Amino acid sequence: xxxxxxxxxxxxxxFVALGMILSYxxxxxxxxxxxxxxxxxxSNALVVYLLYNCDWKDACIYQVTRILLSFLLFGNLFALTxxxxxxxxxxxxxxLIKRIKRFDTAGVSACGGLFHNLGQFLVAxxxxxxxxxxxxxxxxxxxxxxxxxxxxxxALLMRYNIMKD
Amino acid sequence: MKKExxxxxxxxxxxxxxxxxxxxxxxxxxxxxxxxxxxxxVEGNCILDVPITEDGTYVVREGTLTVxxxxxxxxxxxxxxxxxxxxxxxxxxxxxxxxxxxxxxSVSVTEANCSNxxxxxTGNISKSGETICCLPHRLIxxxxxxxxxxxxxx
Numbered sequence: 638x639x640x641x642x643x644x645x646x647x648x649x650x651x652f653v654a655l656g657m658i659l660s661y662x663x664x665x666x667x668x669x670x671x672x673x674x675x676x677x678x679x680s681n682a683l684v685v686y687l688l689y690n691c692d693w694k695d696a697c698i699y700q701v702t703r704i705l706l707s708f709l710l711f712g713n714l715f716a717l718t719x720x721x722x723x724x725x726x727x728x729x730x731x732x733l734i735k736r737i738k739r740f741d742t743a744g745v746s747a748c749g750g751l752f753h754n755l756g757q758f759l760v761a762x763x764x765x766x767x768x769x770x771x772x773x774x775x776x777x778x779x780x781x782x783x784x785x786x787x788x789x790x791x792a793l794l795m796r797y798n799i800m801k802d
Numbered sequence: 803m804k805k806e807x808x809x810x811x812x813x814x815x816x817x818x819x820x821x822x823x824x825x826x827x828x829x830x831x832x833x834x835x836x837x838x839x840x841x842x843x844v845e846g847n848c849i850l851d852v853p854i855t856e857d858g859t860y861v862v863r864e865g866t867l868t869v870x871x872x873x874x875x876x877x878x879x880x881x882x883x884x885x886x887x888x889x890x891x892x893x894x895x896x897x898x899x900x901x902x903x904x905x906x907x908s909v910s911v912t913e914a915n916c917s918n919x920x921x922x923x924t925g926n927i928s929k930s931g932e933t934i935c936c937l938p939h940r941l942i943x944x945x946x947x948x949x950x951x952x953x954x955x956x
Binding site (some may be wrong): 738739740741743744745747748751771773774775777778781782785788 | 811824825828
């Protein structure tokens, strides 16, 4: 299947579109939208899905495209920095943890969520200084919790493998 | 397979309880750090910077601060009943006076002998960034909050 480039490009395009719509939908939940730095991360379910059902390159392509497109659409440079830092951290950690094969999908996803938020925290720390440290427990808590739940969601999605057939 | 589920669950619970504990501690003890501060300047010099939670009455006389003990608040109140205009005139000889009261999370200038009394008429301020100005006496009261995190990421 991997040789079929056109099919791969088309499917990844669909994934990116789906991911952006999911980000939009979750931004409409008022409770979530009111807390800075806290997201459900529905679009991250697709990253985990791609990571398991395809390979890490697909997942990286998905992340890069989605973040760049969000930047082009909303034009928020700060958001770009934050999400890029979060994505780099979470992708690296998820790849490593997946490789050691000690944790299930939800565990890998929880670590991804944790390090996504830690990456964003790092950027916030550099940009805004030590005042953001008080926000760290919230970020760790929400990152792990949402990552774990999203991991379960993507494990459910993985029963339907559209990339292989 | 089962083992991996269990490991993940334990990992998540451990991290959640650690950060949850930190949140709890922060919630109980961290309040003090997120409280507003009352910042008073006269002619550019900071003469007072206290948390808004500390009730008290302060008298600023000619740019210097004198903390009024509890009993003087009664005299302030009795003076108030006799009329502000009158006290302003009678105390003119004492120099520039503003009386700042911090009470129940809000700040006001209860008495002043300045020419326009705009500081007194401003009333209570209680939110971050709000100010009371007394231009004749070059006095500025500002409520400063410390860095709330703003900004969000997609």
